[in-house]
Amino acid sequence: MQILRRITVLLLTLVAWTTQAQVVTTQPVFFTETTPVTIIFDATQGDAGLKDFTGDVFIYTGVVTAGPTSTTWNHVKSSPFNTGDPASKMTRSSTNPNLYTITFTPRTFYPGVLANEVIYRLSMLFKNADGTRSGRATGGSDIFIDVAQAGLSARITSPAPNSDGNPLFVNANATISVTGTASAASNLSFSLNRTQVAQQANATTLTTTVTATQAGRNVVKFTASSGTTQVSDSLIFIVRPTVVTAALPAGAKDGITYLAGGTSVILNLTAPNKQFVYVLGEFNNWQAQTATYMNKTPDGNRWWVQINGLTAGREYAYQYLVDGTLRIADPYSEKILQTDDRFIPTVTYPNLKAYPTGLTTGNVSVLQTNQAAYQWQSGTFARPNRADLVIYELHLRDFIARHDYATLRDTLNYLQRLGVNAIELMPINEFEGNESWGYNPSFYFAPDKYYGTKDDLKRLIDECHRRGMAVVLDMVLNHSFGQSPMVQMYFENGKPTPQNPWFNPDATHPFNVGYDFNHESPFTKYFSKRVMEFWMEEYRIDGYRFDLSKGFTQRNNATNVAAWGAYDQSRIDIWKDYYDFMKTVDPNVYCILEHFADNSEEKVLADYGMMIWGNMSHNYNEATMGYVSTSDLSYGYYGARNWVNPNLVTYMESHDEERLMYKNLTFGNQANPAHNVRDLNTALARNEAGAAFFFTVPGPKMIWQFGEVGYDISIDQNGRVGNKPILWNYFQNANRRKLYNVYRDLIALKKSQPVFETGTFTQQMTGATKSIHLTDANLSVTVIGNFDVTAKTIDPAFQKTGKWYNYLSGDSITVTNVNAQIALQPGEYTVYTSRRIKKTAVLLSTTKARMTTALRLTAAPNPSSSVARIEYELASPSPVTLTVHNVLGATLRTVTLSRQSAGTHDLTLPVQNLANGIYLVRVSTGQLTQTTRLVVSH
Numbered sequence: 001m002q003i004l005r006r007i008t009v010l011l012l013t014l015v016a017w018t019t020q021a022q023v024v025t026t027q028p029v030f031f032t033e034t035t036p037v038t039i040i041f042d043a044t045q046g047d048a049g050l051k052d053f054t055g056d057v058f059i060y061t062g063v064v065t066a067g068p069t070s071t072t073w074n075h076v077k078s079s080p081f082n083t084g085d086p087a088s089k090m091t092r093s094s095t096n097p098n099l100y101t102i103t104f105t106p107r108t109f110y111p112g113v114l115a116n117e118v119i120y121r122l123s124m125l126f127k128n129a130d131g132t133r134s135g136r137a138t139g140g141s142d143i144f145i146d147v148a149q150a151g152l153s154a155r156i157t158s159p160a161p162n163s164d165g166n167p168l169f170v171n172a173n174a175t176i177s178v179t180g181t182a183s184a185a186s187n188l189s190f191s192l193n194r195t196q197v198a199q200q201a202n203a204t205t206l207t208t209t210v211t212a213t214q215a216g217r218n219v220v221k222f223t224a225s226s227g228t229t230q231v232s233d234s235l236i237f238i239v240r241p242t243v244v245t246a247a248l249p250a251g252a253k254d255g256i257t258y259l260a261g262g263t264s265v266i267l268n269l270t271a272p273n274k275q276f277v278y279v280l281g282e283f284n285n286w287q288a289q290t291a292t293y294m295n296k297t298p299d300g301n302r303w304w305v306q307i308n309g310l311t312a313g314r315e316y317a318y319q320y321l322v323d324g325t326l327r328i329a330d331p332y333s334e335k336i337l338q339t340d341d342r343f344i345p346t347v348t349y350p351n352l353k354a355y356p357t358g359l360t361t362g363n364v365s366v367l368q369t370n371q372a373a374y375q376w377q378s379g380t381f382a383r384p385n386r387a388d389l390v391i392y393e394l395h396l397r398d399f400i401a402r403h404d405y406a407t408l409r410d411t412l413n414y415l416q417r418l419g420v421n422a423i424e425l426m427p428i429n430e431f432e433g434n435e436s437w438g439y440n441p442s443f444y445f446a447p448d449k450y451y452g453t454k455d456d457l458k459r460l461i462d463e464c465h466r467r468g469m470a471v472v473l474d475m476v477l478n479h480s481f482g483q484s485p486m487v488q489m490y491f492e493n494g495k496p497t498p499q500n501p502w503f504n505p506d507a508t509h510p511f512n513v514g515y516d517f518n519h520e521s522p523f524t525k526y527f528s529k530r531v532m533e534f535w536m537e538e539y540r541i542d543g544y545r546f547d548l549s550k551g552f553t554q555r556n557n558a559t560n561v562a563a564w565g566a567y568d569q570s571r572i573d574i575w576k577d578y579y580d581f582m583k584t585v586d587p588n589v590y591c592i593l594e595h596f597a598d599n600s601e602e603k604v605l606a607d608y609g610m611m612i613w614g615n616m617s618h619n620y621n622e623a624t625m626g627y628v629s630t631s632d633l634s635y636g637y638y639g640a641r642n643w644v645n646p647n648l649v650t651y652m653e654s655h656d657e658e659r660l661m662y663k664n665l666t667f668g669n670q671a672n673p674a675h676n677v678r679d680l681n682t683a684l685a686r687n688e689a690g691a692a693f694f695f696t697v698p699g700p701k702m703i704w705q706f707g708e709v710g711y712d713i714s715i716d717q718n719g720r721v722g723n724k725p726i727l728w729n730y731f732q733n734a735n736r737r738k739l740y741n742v743y744r745d746l747i748a749l750k751k752s753q754p755v756f757e758t759g760t761f762t763q764q765m766t767g768a769t770k771s772i773h774l775t776d777a778n779l780s781v782t783v784i785g786n787f788d789v790t791a792k793t794i795d796p797a798f799q800k801t802g803k804w805y806n807y808l809s810g811d812s813i814t815v816t817n818v819n820a821q822i823a824l825q826p827g828e829y830t831v832y833t834s835r836r837i838k839k840t841a842v843l844l845s846t847t848k849a850r851m852t853t854a855l856r857l858t859a860a861p862n863p864s865s866s867v868a869r870i871e872y873e874l875a876s877p878s879p880v881t882l883t884v885h886n887v888l889g890a891t892l893r894t895v896t897l898s899r900q901s902a903g904t905h906d907l908t909l910p911v912q913n914l915a916n917g918i919y920l921v922r923v924s925t926g927q928l929t930q931t932t933r934l935v936v937s938h
Contacts, residue, residue: 022046022160023137024124029157030148030183033119039145041090041126043098043135046143047482050098050135055128057090057100057135058161059270060771063110064121064144069358071339073123075110084129094821099124106147119143119147133494138166138326140482141361153183154231158207167288169276169324172212172239172337179207180222180233187225191650193218209579215239216290227397238288242326243276246295247306254530255332262312262370267332268304268525269294271489272501277303280327281318283310286359288321296327313370319360320485328485329443332530336430336446336663348404349449363442363483364453369633376540378465383588386611387646387757390747391472392420393654394925396428396451397435398724399705401863402935405456410933413858417871417904418708418740419747419843422470422590424545426655428457432481437721439547440514441595442477443882444531461540470542472590473535477528478515478548479507487515502527509558509564511548519552519574529581536585543590544582545613550597558596567601592649599641605694606647608636609839609930611700614638616651617657620694623770623787624660625684626669626677626826627899631787633765638699646699646757652690653704660687661712671788675826682827684710684735688742689785689829695746695767696783696831698756708743709736728861731869732908735824744809746831748842755779769794769824777836784822785829793821796832807839838909840903844875855930857923863935864911870921871906878925882907884934885920892919 023046024039031037039059050057060081062073078088090100106119115121122145137143158179159168167240170176178189179454181204188206189199198208210220218237223230249266251257257266267279279292294303303320310316319327329336337355344352356364392415394746397403400411415423427438430446438448447457461471480487480503490500496515498505501523507516516522525879535541550564553571557564575593582589592611595602602612616636623631634640638648653660661683666675668686677683678698687710695701705711709730717724730736750756759776768788774781780799786792798804805812808831853870870882877899884893892914895907909921914936922931 006892019804023135024143024145025147026620029155029181030153031106032148032150036103036105037765038101038103039122039124041100041135043100045125046135046137047140047488047494048135048492049133050126050128051099051493052356053133053494054097056084057092057126057128058084058088059090059102059124060127060131060134061088061110061122061124063106063113064120064123064434065113065119067116068120070120071361073142079111081127081131086751090126119487120148120149121146131930137361140488145195145470148183152186152224152226152229152231154222154233155181155221155235156222156235157181159235162852166321166325166327167236171241172213172215174831175209175211177207177209178235179205180218180224182206182224182231184226189222189223189225193221194221197633198485212237212239233353240276240454241290241293243293244295245298246304248297248302249306253332254333255330258367258369259306261713263310264306264308265310265367265369266304266306266504267294267318267330267367268302270302270501270780271320271322272301272523273499274303274489275323276443277323278321279307279318280321280360282316282356283307286356288324294320297538302421302662309629310369313368314368316366317353317356317364317366319362319364322489326488327362328488329363330365331485331527332445333367333443334445334447335366335368335441335449337364337366338925340434341449341916344449348402348452350453352449363485374455376458378462381465381470381540381542382468383470383590384468384751385757386590386700388751389418389422389470389590389649389753390420390423390695391422391649391700391702392418392705393424393426393474393651393702394705395426395437395655399727400587401726401861403450404452405460407450407862407935409456409460410862410935411858411860412463412467412872413471413856413932414860416467416469417856417858417873418517419751420703421468421751422542423464424472424473424474424702427474427476427547429475432483435723438474439476440481442481444477444527445534458539464560465540469588472543472545472592473541474547475531475535475544476547477517477519478546478551479512480789481514484515491616493684504554507551507558508554509551510557510559510561512551516551518554520570521553525577528578532578532582533585536582536589543592545592545594547594549593549595558781565597567598571597572601572604575605575610579608583609597787603641604641606641607644609645609647611647611649613654613702614648614693615651615654615657617660618651618656620652620690620928621658621660622661623693624664624677624683624690625667626671626686626787626789628787628794631766633693633697633770634763636694636765637697637761637763639761640763649700649702650697651693651702651704652694653707654702656702656715657704657709657901658715659704659713660690660707661710662714665712666714669789672826675789677789681735683712684739686787686827688739689827691743691746691785692783692829693770693772693785693829695743695750696756696774697763698761698774701750703743706730708740709766710739726861728744729858732867742808744843745839748839749807749831749837752842753779753781753837754936760849768792771797775799780834783829784824784832785831786824786826789826791823791824791825795819798832799913800834802834805836807831807837809835810839812836843904855923855925855928857930857932859909859921859932859934862933863938866910866912868921868934869906870909870923870924872930873902873904874902874925876898876902878928880905881924882909883922883924884909884914885922886917912938 005873027038060078062076078085093099124143192210200206220235223232252266277294278288280286294305400407430443430448431438432440434450486502490497496503504516594613636650664683755774755776759774762773764771772783857872859868880897882895
């Protein structure tokens, strides 16, 4: 049977799903905002996240003042979350260590409640001092307690509803004891299916028994009457059917299978060892009905049901109700609704379906039949050669102010001019909250709506491919977080149970966050492969950077970092299996591992075809700061690791490392006042030298966002994963722009010259002076540099005598003695080539997409509030006209420029006097015209 509370007539409390009687009870049952109440928390109930916890427990609580059905917290008492507020400390029972109490008067306990505000509900959860453990309702939901308003109230207090008010299921013909309580003495009665079964006059409590003899829906109603006032509370009993065992229909997929005609779907949930599952949703008014009672497959692992009668093209919200206690979203859903969706700007996600507030709790899935398929424009995309890869790692939130795919698409010209040929997006699948680095994922098939719609993401990928740029997703399959349905279904005492098909109860390795996947489980292997397959097929992504790939092991080294990093054949086997699978989907997929294991293991993986992250941040930063004794750059070359193939993705900066420029300016060598590394321009110039010894080393490279203009904000500003300022104005600084140009020119050289792939390579990368030599039949390259803060000399060891050309400056020297010492000032560097290579020619030849992008027009920052920098590139000398138009086509500004030389040009466009909105910036040379979108947001 099923029990569902429904409050009717004059009872001014909330629908029963909001009552958390098992997790929290109150004394008295009815209390107002001006009367003391004792909150009693049972840590064994709900998600049991604090069960048997021995430390201090605090209530983290607020009030709901927006209305009797709202879930919006206000006037939070115990902020910030990661501290223990003494006034919010719970008292542990002396006889039951899992029972806690706290007493307060709501009106005076919560800070800042205004005199004219009504407190309808108390919102709460429970936690330890630093917030690393918490006790919540089943499924991790917040807990809400009703505050009684003026007048008579009535409530059925027993049997208590499940956490989150989910139905209570009992056997047919069961006898159930029911108790009702009124807020004042009144005439009380119980009825079963409209037939009175008990009554009592002038009382506050009434207890009786009812027997569930009627199949299906039964209603028990408790009524309290006083004079002309009558209030009631109801329980709805439903006898659930016997579970039907039936094979999954042929062709049914995991999650949602859309059937022909657009009015039917099959829903399929993997949930072994569960007793029964219902589907709840808009199509059945969120009720557990026989029509949406799920069948079980013969192996007991899957639950499925076909839902008919849908309206084609309409979005429907739905959840699974598992074993009558837990509401979860579909792990395979491609769109998730959450309560914090209301904070997503409409401009980012237009017409976002509203969360079904008041109808359910927890994450909600969305299905929609007859969705229009995205029409891809880029056709067949030839991925860049791995050795030529220059990857730009970025975080949408901290790269562009609108933090959406559409604006990033408008910004691709900036990245293309830099020369990067791959973009690596930090995790974009649904994570907890809106603002996050994304390494706290819960849903693996749904793009997080905070960055835009799924079609906006496809348009971004489509445009990247049109420009010859690959797209790599940062994928987190080492762990998941508590909103994951796969965590929630098998979760007790604050961690996954041993019966969880996907997760370990405790992590098997150090540095784990969230809940650790067991990659030896066939369930995890199957799920992970579906994730890998999905993004390659549905979104045409080109590869993955797998976060914490060293964690894909069941060899238990939970606290031993050294042992965790040692050669692990079981982990190698797991990764070979995954890589082999990905190649069956796309033989040319990029598989990049954040591994950091012993080189003996990384060599096996790299030689097998996977690419490995090579963290050289410390080494390069020591060089740029001027501490030469600790600046060995040798290990940035795959050959120095004895690898067969150039599968080492080296980087000077990543999302996880401190920024080079911050450390230059904060900790740089000041021994020579004439070359003070903490001076901005000196520090920028030293990063140029670092780039010269970075991009010229064979193999794929990675840049962290804004490193090309010397981003100097600490990784720890506003917290490690907190928002960072978006400083597009850096590009207006001449020395920062010079650093950008050096990056651009070196990238172009690397991608255009075969010597960086097929030539011989030698390096001398230790000490104050460093050198690199590359040679093939057509070109020799010699790079020399002085990373000390005083002048030094170096033996350049040129590969031959004759004329050598300074690639970056265009100058040349004649070499008669290949070993003649060259004097280098502090921080000075030179990239010499044995034949003249013109930068302009190289730049124009390094992208096949140049003609399709015409003038390579870009506006940055975009959006802009004061000044936008407009850049474009001319293939030949031409006159230029720039115009600015509004979306109606009216011309607002015109700038006419005389004949300009071939190459890159820029101009400053003030936008202070333009109203907020979207504008079209158009550049015309007479033969070529290109338009870009500029968003003005003051």
